[in-house]
Amino acid sequence: MNNAQLLINNCASCNLKFYGFDTMSTEQLNIFKESHCRVEFKKGETLIKQGARCSNLVCIKSGYVKMHVEGLGGKSLIIKVLKPGDFIISPGIFDDYRNHFSASAITDVNTCLISIDAFSNVFHSNDQFAESILRHNHQLMQTLYNQLINLSHKKMTGRVADTLLYLSNEVYESNIFYTTLSRQDMADLSSVSKESLIRILKDFKDSGIILVEGNQFKIQATTTLQKISQAG
Amino acid sequence: MNNAQLLINNCASCNLKFYGFDTMSTEQLNIFKESHCRVEFKKGETLIKQGARCSNLVCIKSGYVKMHVEGLGGKSLIIKVLKPGDFIISPGIFDDYRNHFSASAITDVNTCLISIDAFSNVFHSNDQFAESILRHNHQLMQTLYNQLINLSHKKMTGRVADTLLYLSNEVYESNIFYTTLSRQDMADLSSVSKESLIRILKDFKDSGIILVEGNQFKIQATTTLQKISQAG
DNA sequence: AGTGGTGATTGATAAATATCAATACAAACT
DNA sequence: AGTTTGTATTGATATTTATCAATCACCACT
Numbered sequence: 001m002n003n004a005q006l007l008i009n010n011c012a013s014c015n016l017k018f019y020g021f022d023t024m025s026t027e028q029l030n031i032f033k034e035s036h037c038r039v040e041f042k043k044g045e046t047l048i049k050q051g052a053r054c055s056n057l058v059c060i061k062s063g064y065v066k067m068h069v070e071g072l073g074g075k076s077l078i079i080k081v082l083k084p085g086d087f088i089i090s091p092g093i094f095d096d097y098r099n100h101f102s103a104s105a106i107t108d109v110n111t112c113l114i115s116i117d118a119f120s121n122v123f124h125s126n127d128q129f130a131e132s133i134l135r136h137n138h139q140l141m142q143t144l145y146n147q148l149i150n151l152s153h154k155k156m157t158g159r160v161a162d163t164l165l166y167l168s169n170e171v172y173e174s175n176i177f178y179t180t181l182s183r184q185d186m187a188d189l190s191s192v193s194k195e196s197l198i199r200i201l202k203d204f205k206d207s208g209i210i211l212v213e214g215n216q217f218k219i220q221a222t223t224t225l226q227k228i229s230q231a232g
Numbered sequence: 233m234n235n236a237q238l239l240i241n242n243c244a245s246c247n248l249k250f251y252g253f254d255t256m257s258t259e260q261l262n263i264f265k266e267s268h269c270r271v272e273f274k275k276g277e278t279l280i281k282q283g284a285r286c287s288n289l290v291c292i293k294s295g296y297v298k299m300h301v302e303g304l305g306g307k308s309l310i311i312k313v314l315k316p317g318d319f320i321i322s323p324g325i326f327d328d329y330r331n332h333f334s335a336s337a338i339t340d341v342n343t344c345l346i347s348i349d350a351f352s353n354v355f356h357s358n359d360q361f362a363e364s365i366l367r368h369n370h371q372l373m374q375t376l377y378n379q380l381i382n383l384s385h386k387k388m389t390g391r392v393a394d395t396l397l398y399l400s401n402e403v404y405e406s407n408i409f410y411t412t413l414s415r416q417d418m419a420d421l422s423s424v425s426k427e428s429l430i431r432i433l434k435d436f437k438d439s440g441i442i443l444v445e446g447n448q449f450k451i452q453a454t455t456t457l458q459k460i461s462q463a464g
Numbered sequence: 465a466g467t468g469g470t471g472a473t474t475g476a477t478a479a480a481t482a483t484c485a486a487t488a489c490a491a492a493c494t
Numbered sequence: 495a496g497t498t499t500g501t502a503t504t505g506a507t508a509t510t511t512a513t514c515a516a517t518c519a520c521c522a523c524t
Contacts, residue, residue: 071385091370124359138323144376151383152423153303191384
């Protein structure tokens with residue numbers, strides 16, 4: 001094993017900072033290191049399958065992943081888009097050991113998979129780590145509350161505006177972005193039909209709020225979008 | 233202080249079993265006991281106000297509480313109905329110290345309020361307790377995922393069927409129940425307008441699926457309701 | 465018994481949204 | 495270049511659902 005590989009495979013020298021991992025001792029980082037597998041997923045592949053046994057903490061090293069729940073009649077709802085530095089703890093951990101959602105690669109993705117045993121070990125021996133995991137969880141829950149409000153109280157235009165602001169602010173962190181999400185994905189993220197999404201995108205484009213060229217987006221009028229989002 | 237009050241005020245001899253509290257040592261239960269206040273809320277009163285600072289772990293000793301998020305234009309969505317033995321940890325704990333939802337009494341309610349400091353103290357010193365809190369959290373998250381699927385993929389009738397099954401199975405734990413939820417509340421729980429809820433209830437009644445007499449309900453055909461829920 | 469208030473119910477209508485069908489487009493593959 | 499395949503787009507239509515307005519029923523208070 002050469003030096004470069006050593007660096008790559010050592011959690012202590014990982015170039016990404018995962019939320020809460022800074023509370024871990026060298027020894028604890030070693031526990032992660034010992035248990036981890038580096039796995040690469042191709043675009044479209046499934047990282048986590050709803051209903052299957054959950055066996056890993058999934059850390060995203062590079063690429064983008066959609067977290068979605070599979071509903072009825074083949075329909076799907078996207079909860080969140082994950083980016084490098086994010087990780088996924090299946091809520092089944094400590095409970096029924098099942099995944100309650102799926103995660104799929106929307107680009108090629110590099111991951112580190114840490115075993116649940118290693119995670120559990122550190123969770124139990126490091127209370128600061130435990131606290132940050134709980135906090136991480138609460139933040140995800142916050143996202144879910146917002147989604148619930150969006151779905152139940154906002155009309156389509158407001159929800160699509162939210163999706164655009166979300167992608168721009170939280171995911172791609174720029175008002176110009178190229179997305180590998182399909183129109184169907186964007187519809188699943190906004191909880192509207194694909195056709196409705198396309199029409200609303202066209203409206204926004206016609207009113208000069210955004211520029212769209214295929215999957216290349218530019219948010220021109222952020223405040224207008226925010227108003228549309230607020231108005232519901 | 234007489235004997236009865238001593239019993240009442242001693243967390244160790246509390247007649248309710250709160251999820252995860254069984255992991256606590258006598259000493260830790262004492263920390264809770266020292267910090268707690270017993271507070272009674274009248275029907276309609278607010279236990280937790282969205283946006284306000286979160287200061288307590290709220291344990292429900294008796295009565296029923298609706299957990300709801302306040303959306304836009306005075307609209308509200310009910311996430312969950314809590315009953316004796318349930319407790320509420322605001323997701324703001326360890327994070328922004330704000331409540332991200334509200335909780336209101338739908339009957340007179342007796343609570344024990346445990347300070348966040350005491351909670352934090354035990355969370356950090358008892359890893360089994362921490363694990364069960366995380367698990368508790370995950371279960372709530374599971375509820376949220378289900379709600380998301382319901383809202384985004386199901387039509388009104390399916391959502392109302394879900395509400396009836398939820399109240400029957402999870403809240404009142406009987407196929408005959410009297411609820412103090414108003415029609416508006418039931419609508420907020422199903423995310424439909426009050427009028428639509430009433431019409432669907434009438435449909436269910438006319439088809440013999442349920443009996444309704446004011447706030448007294450009887451589920452006659454559980455399997456039919458389940459089918460309606462599944463069909464979306 | 466009369467009055468006022470609140471929540472429940474009903475009916476009519478308008479608005480929001482999905483669905484269906486047809487077409488366009490672009491990449492991948494002979 | 496022609497064909498296939500999958501996604502994107504557009505238009506027409508049907509469905510779903512909310513909103514508005516009116517009425518009803520029940521309870522508390524005079």
